[in-house]
Amino acid sequence: MxxxxxxxxxxxxxxxxxxxxxxxxxxxxxxxxxxxxxxxxxxxxxxxxxxxxxxxxxxxxxxxxxxxxxxxxxxxxxxxxxxxxxxxxxxxxxxxxxxxxxxxxxxxxxxxxxxxxxxxxxxxxxxxTNLFFMKADDALKLRVEPPTGFVLKSLSVADAPLVNAEWPNHHEGSLFFVERQIRLCVSVGLYQEDTQELVAWCIRLQGGYLGALQVKDSHKRRGFGSVVTREIAYRLAAQGHDVMALVGPSNKPSSGMFSKLGFQVIDQxxxxxxxxxxxxxxxxxxx
Known part of the structure; x- marks a missing residue:
């Protein structure tokens, strides 16, 4: 046989x-x-x-x-x-x-x-995609206080429709996927404190890397992507995990952000x- x-x-x-x-x-x-x-x-x-x-x-x-x-x-x-x-x-x-x-x-x-x-x-x-990597000991140093008027907390399943709609890779069947990742994995959202509007977020995807990193158009160019990335990296490191992210070579803003935070490209x-x-x-x- x-x-x-x-x-x-x-x-x-x-x-x-x-x-x-x-x-x-x-x-x-x-x-x-x-x-x-x-x-x-x-x-x-x-x-x-x-x-x-x-x-x-x-x-x-x-x-x-x-x-x-x-x-x-x-x-x-x-x-x-x-x-x-x-x-x-x-x-x-x-x-x-x-x-x-x-x-x-x-x-x-x-x-x-x-x-x-x-x-x-x-x-x-x-x-x-380039594999950006950071050791847990370094990621523990990334924790940051939220900007004035905002709070950082885990996403809820109620946020899934917005996260899915804003995700460039969304497709039929992806809402279920986003809901599952929010339920079962580490995630971070940045919320307006008075209205509880979700303005930026990041989720650990099933491959173990950071993904679905997104900032609402209305709140871009304020450093919010870096804020949620730092917080989710810290949360993973607090559980003893090193941190990974995958970024396309043509995505210069995200590549620059991860490099600035101290991530290193170790593979593709x-x-x-x-x-x-x-x-x-x-x-x-x-x-």
Missing amino acids: GTRLEVIGLKDVQEFQQLYKQSWPKYCQEYYCLDNFVEFLKKQPHMRNIKMYTLDTKQARDEGLFVIVDRYQLFVGCLNNTNGLVRKALDLLDWSTGLKCSSIPSRHIGALDSLVESKKLDLVFRDC CFWLRTEPTEGQFTWPEGE
């Missing part, structure tokens, strides 16, 4: 996560991606539409190989990128509905590109969206 995908659960993922502590922060993408899914499954053990796999070989487990399909998003990790394990696992997945390959570490992009070529998949996009991560191979498919809202 050939190599097959093997379903894994919380205990497996926790064991794999520990493997990625070595050579820190080389594998921080994999470590913090798994950290989020571990917390998801602890809080909500029977989450729908999350499938986690490795290959049914000892080598795959020794290398911490994982493939996670979270609704329409794909996350992958492996300690070794020279033994073909990632390519084998990707080849065994169902690509018929299209997948958004998210925050793929640069050492695995060759395997993914090879898969796309061999299966003759059409791409919606293929983008590279890739994003690919494949077209469905059997007609059109859109993830239903609310699943």
Whole structure:
């Protein structure tokens, strides 16, 4: 029999996560991606539409190989990128509905590109982002008092429609995603004190990095993006986490902000969206 995908659960993922502590922060993408899914499954053990796999070989487990399909998003990790394990696992997945390959570490992009070529998949996009990184000890120094007339606090699910509407990447099905991230992950919002209007925000996304960083147009150019970034970085560091963010090379304002705060670029991560191979498919809202 050939190599097959093997379903894994919380205990497996926790064991794999520990493997990625070595050579820190080389594998921080994999470590913090798994950290989020571990917390998801602890809080909500029977989450729908999350499938986690490795290959049914000892080598795959020794290398911490994982493939996670979270609704329409794909996350992958492996300690070794020279033994073909990632390519084998990707080849065994169902690509018929299209997948958004998210925050793929640069050492695995060759395997993914090879898969796309061999299966003759059409791409919606293929983008590279810089991985900005800061150690927890440094992030603990970022805490800042909110500007006069404003308060900093965690987002609530009631904020999700606004966050989703303002998010440049919003699409059908993304409101459910935003609501879930607010419920299960660290987030920060900057609110007008008298009206409680939400004017800036940031959420830890499921890959473990900061995302959905946004400031309302009416409140831009006042440094509010930096305020919420500093606060969420501090909150993560207070839990013992180093902090990551992914920024496109062409996004000069965000790149400049993270650099000014003291983040360092240590790697690149890739994003690919494949077209469905059997007609059109859109993830239903609310699943």
